[in-house]
Amino acid sequence: MRVEQRPEHVREILLATDQATIWAALRDSQSLKRCFDGNIELCEMTSPESGVLQMGKEGSTESTQSKVSVKLSDDNEKTRLTFTVTDAADQRMADDFFAAFARDLSERASSGFQPSQQGVIWAIMFGVLILAVVLTL
Numbered sequence: 001m002r003v004e005q006r007p008e009h010v011r012e013i014l015l016a017t018d019q020a021t022i023w024a025a026l027r028d029s030q031s032l033k034r035c036f037d038g039n040i041e042l043c044e045m046t047s048p049e050s051g052v053l054q055m056g057k058e059g060s061t062e063s064t065q066s067k068v069s070v071k072l073s074d075d076n077e078k079t080r081l082t083f084t085v086t087d088a089a090d091q092r093m094a095d096d097f098f099a100a101f102a103r104d105l106s107e108r109a110s111s112g113f114q115p116s117q118q119g120v121i122w123a124i125m126f127g128v129l130i131l132a133v134v135l136t137l
Helices: 019-027 029-035 088-110 115-136
Strands: 009-015 039-046 050-058 063-075 078-085
Touching: 009 088, 019 029, 019 039, 019 063, 019 078, 019 088, 029 039, 029 088, 050 088, 063 088, 078 088
Parallel strands: none
Antiparallel strands: 009 078, 039 050, 050 063, 063 078
16 A cells, blocks of 8 residues: 655735734634635634634535645735645635635725724723713713
């Protein structure tokens, strides 16, 4: 019996966004769901540099599960996102996800909203609600 090693498929994307914002988007389930039609989750995290995305799609005849290694690194004022799959069949799913992810980050950046601001917005809204309740007493 001969064991064949499968080649790893590596892709890199250079994003004009800081590493913290990209890491926040990778950890945000809503951000991931906007970019992928199926189940997706970041696990095996080494914050804020790397992790593994578990991606799954269910089709009419079969279920597809993929693991994609993700690594972030600073590149001047940009972030280099490197992703690796071990199976060529998973490459298209990963390529499609990261193309949508890059578009989503770009659109959100141009609208002035960053994923890392989400907690701050909720805290402000909660503070305003508490203030309104106190003032009505």
